[in-house]
Amino acid sequence: MKENNNWISTKEESTEPVRLNKFISHNSNFSRREADKLIEEGKVKVNGKVISNLATKVLPSDKVQIGKQNVKHEKDKLITAIVYNKPKGEIVSKNDPQGRKTIFDSLGKKYKHFLPVGRLDYASEGLLLLTDSVEALNALVHSNLERVYKIKVNGEISKQVEDAMQNGLELEDASLGAHKNSKIKEMTFKPFLAYDIQRNESNFSRIKVVINEGKNRELRRFFGHFGLDVLDLKRLEFGGVSLNNLPTGKSRFLTRDEYRNLRHFLNEDDRSSK
Structure with a gap:
């Protein structure tokens, strides 16, 4: 082929x-x-x-x-996959009952049959993978591939927050930072794979984190538990696929190397589930 x-x-x-x-x-x-x-x-x-x-x-x-x-x-x-640099203020959905703009309003009709790999909420931005393959979607969504995020929070990242990033966290009530209509309350957070505190001040802090889960508003809930509101959240990478210089609101196909890595991942997933 x-x-x-x-x-x-x-x-x-x-x-x-x-x-x-x-x-x-x-x-x-x-x-x-x-x-x-x-x-x-x-x-x-x-x-x-x-x-x-x-x-x-x-x-x-x-x-x-x-x-x-x-x-x-x-x-x-055959599988097609694209990278979309989602801006803030778009819903990751085919349509929205509230009439808000969706990612497909920007992507256009030729991608209307594509499926988003996971979600970025209305106020979040950055890398969103979409594919026309249910197989690829299921494998990627449920994978432990690395996700890299850049985050701004409205306060200081304390030692308590760092300990939780290093050791994980179990919460009976993880509703802070969740969507108001979410029915998910309890949540377990695995230790972060890596993090880099780039600014740490009492008024706001910036941090780059690497995780390998994609739970419902996971990072907003995690920092919300410590009284920190996420002011900005941008996904930079997913499974080795990066935004690079892709402008906000624009899309691109995967590169040849990215497709090769995806094929390898899907074949590995195929063997492991037999």
Whole structure:
């Protein structure tokens, strides 16, 4: 399969059996969890037989059906991914009931079928990956790939905050910094992979952090616990993909090296889940 800067083939054709839920998620719009539910509900057939065992494995040559719909195996599945430098004041959604501007208003119709990898809230900015592949989306969202952020908070980063960054933090109530409608209360924060305090003053501080989770408003909740409001939050990198000099509000395809790394990551994820 020919490779260019816009497209990649995620994996070579395999004759090894794979889990049925993975086969469905790789070749449809269903996630693995959704595929498991379909199997449990008796809606999935393999070679004409209803399957109820979630551990069932299939080959590319097997006939898989959901209801009466065939799940077609794509031998050379192509993935497109882009980087968008999201500005503040845009919603990461297809549409917004409140009529606020969404990222797709800026990206345009040709990317309307793309899926955002995770979220950046309305007041946050920076690197947002989008892809047309459900497989890539699921793998990236649930990965432990590094995320790099630049943050400004309205106070001093104390030793207590540093200890929590170094050792992790468990909160029964992590509602400070959360969206007002969020139902998530308890939260566990892993130790940060790295951090660099670039300014530390009583009026405001700047810090660069590296984490490998993507929980709901994780950083706003973390600093909120210590009475620090996040004034600015910008994501600079995700899984080795960087903004570099991409202007705010603009998008680009991944570079050839970034696509190569993505393909390697997806292939590794593919093997580890067999």
